Amino acid sequence: MKRSILIHPDPRLKKVCAEVPDMSDDLRSLADDMLETMYDAPGIGLAAPQIGILDRMIVLDCAKTDNGEDARPLVMVNPRIVAGSDERNIYEEGCLSIPDQYAEVERPKIVDVEWMDLNGALQRETFDGLWATCVQHEIDHLDGKLFIDHLKPLKRQMITRKMVKLKKELARERG
Template structure:
């Protein structure tokens, strides 16, 4: 089931998410809903706070080429266990901040540990877009948005545009 995506500014996007204590069928269903929502948007990542659930859960799939097999990942309680000193800059966007993009510099490679859909602990080193996406989504769980990496003036400008967009959407 597709879920509505919360738009910035919204206080829920700035809150710390709670760890997932136990995997339940309800949480697995939420993860499935989040994947459906992410693909429909379309996006490459989505965090539970973006659909109004303050739990440490993210979904990712950075396979963009049509001829490649999708690789959906469901991560419960993801954490970055190490990051490279080398940095990468990507133009980032966010499903909670539609039509707004900015260059953000982050570690090029990250090692992430999480619990998968079946309750197994997994660890993987991500590079390139996958590394950026994993960091972006884990930031959401800590109440941090990609615009928080920007200079204050640029961040305020984007926030003002989002307030205006939300006002216009409320009228329709």
């Protein structure tokens, strides 16, 4: 089931999310909903707080299907970065909770991430390039951080003002 994505500013997007104690059918159903919502948006990552659920769960798929790569949906429960490279990368980031706004963000180029899969098994993988940026961006959401928090205050305030205006317009449209 497709879910509604929260738009910044929303206090739920600034909250630190709780660890998920164990797997459940509800969690698996939430993962399916999150993937459907992410693909529909369309996006390459989505964190549970973006749909108002304050649990440490993210979904991502950075496979370039237009280049013939097979989709690679990943569901990560309680993900954490266990190592990051000194080498940095700069990507122009966007966010489904901050529509049509993009800015360059610098992050470690390579990260090692541990997480629990939907069967409760511990996983660990090294991510590079866009995958590394995406997983760091989504984990930030679980800690109440948005990509604009990495920007200079003036740019962050400008984007926030645009989002406040967008939310007012959307509210008027809905009547």
